[in-house]
Amino acid sequence: MRSFNFSAGPATLPTEVITQVQQELPDWRGTGMSVMELSHRSPEFAGILIETELDLRELLAIPEHYRVVFCQEGASAHWDMIPLNLLQGNTRADYIETGYWSYRAIEEGRRYCNVNIAASNRVDQFCAIPDQSEWRLDPKAAYVHYCSNETIDGLEFFWVPDVGKVPLVVDMSSHFLSRPMDISKFGLVYAGAQKNIGPAGLSLAIIRDDLLKPSAPGTPFLMDYHSQVHAHSMLNTPPTFTIWVAGLVFKWIKRQGGLAAMEQINIEKSRLLYDFLDSSGFYRSQVKHQDRSRMNVPFHLREPSLDEVFLKEADAHGLHQLRGHRVVGGMRASIYNAMSLAGVKALISFMADFERRYG
Numbered sequence: 001m002r003s004f005n006f007s008a009g010p011a012t013l014p015t016e017v018i019t020q021v022q023q024e025l026p027d028w029r030g031t032g033m034s035v036m037e038l039s040h041r042s043p044e045f046a047g048i049l050i051e052t053e054l055d056l057r058e059l060l061a062i063p064e065h066y067r068v069v070f071c072q073e074g075a076s077a078h079w080d081m082i083p084l085n086l087l088q089g090n091t092r093a094d095y096i097e098t099g100y101w102s103y104r105a106i107e108e109g110r111r112y113c114n115v116n117i118a119a120s121n122r123v124d125q126f127c128a129i130p131d132q133s134e135w136r137l138d139p140k141a142a143y144v145h146y147c148s149n150e151t152i153d154g155l156e157f158f159w160v161p162d163v164g165k166v167p168l169v170v171d172m173s174s175h176f177l178s179r180p181m182d183i184s185k186f187g188l189v190y191a192g193a194q195k196n197i198g199p200a201g202l203s204l205a206i207i208r209d210d211l212l213k214p215s216a217p218g219t220p221f222l223m224d225y226h227s228q229v230h231a232h233s234m235l236n237t238p239p240t241f242t243i244w245v246a247g248l249v250f251k252w253i254k255r256q257g258g259l260a261a262m263e264q265i266n267i268e269k270s271r272l273l274y275d276f277l278d279s280s281g282f283y284r285s286q287v288k289h290q291d292r293s294r295m296n297v298p299f300h301l302r303e304p305s306l307d308e309v310f311l312k313e314a315d316a317h318g319l320h321q322l323r324g325h326r327v328v329g330g331m332r333a334s335i336y337n338a339m340s341l342a343g344v345k346a347l348i349s350f351m352a353d354f355e356r357r358y359g
């Protein structure tokens, strides 16, 4: 029986990449050493790092005046790094609240500045993205922060906010590389690896040149983007193994045809699943249609007393990690780049059968 992992993160990786890791792990390109054992200062690892960055730049068509940094910390660390590096003496920043992860960034941002929540969908229970005409942006804010894919609530921005001259900062963790994005619209993009690009232990940031200034006094040295860029992400030992695997994932995406091809597959997978949910009276998805994430699909059984049976039977069918996040309950199917169409079809066919038996 085939098995599929619908975890939100750490999440499924392409089988091809897992096999390649297994094959290349004992002896990296004839060096007699595992990639895990290479010094981060060695020419071999320097080559891996450069290639990884170049592949990323190619995939996203990152303009030349943007720098890429690879960090040890998770995406969460950027909630501190962003104010520490971008406030530059300003005391105000705008944040858009659209769900769990954007709220966590807000809470952290409040340690450093006056957070203006320029828009929020809390009253709508995080089911729809507030229209930009309702946003109350502060033209004097140091930056505007938002999360372009809410991993837990299942909302995705299919448009880029227009914030004028204020730098736009985005948490792209859970849909990074799922489709093309115009990087030139952002001041700073960050993402944790373990959702869509690799194992846990790595995050990366793409930062526009003019925003790279010395950080606030007292900033821990590892949290200074400016020095990280200067040191080519080697202020200390970078997560070498994770960077290598992320690089293999980038090459896998290139072999699939790049981000435009990834997007087509992701549209197809998510459409199948949402169409099924909408056609069923047994399951429901509460996110507004136009804002539904292609990566994270939360849904509920109309009869929550069946939740545990559903999860148990799904596991027995090789469909794993479908339990929704504790803050929203129900189920969640994360269908990142590495989830195959076959996986989504297997899920739908199980769900249809479950509905026939219990509906």
Ligand SMILES: *Cc1c(COP(=O)(O)O)cnc(C)c1O
Residues within 6 Å of the ligand: 009, 073, 074, 075, 076, 077, 101, 147, 149, 150, 151, 171, 172, 173, 174, 192, 193, 195
């Ligand atoms: C998972 C996630 C985070 C937190 O990532 P860590 O690597 O655990 O710090 C932040 N933002 C989004 C959108 C996420 O999905």
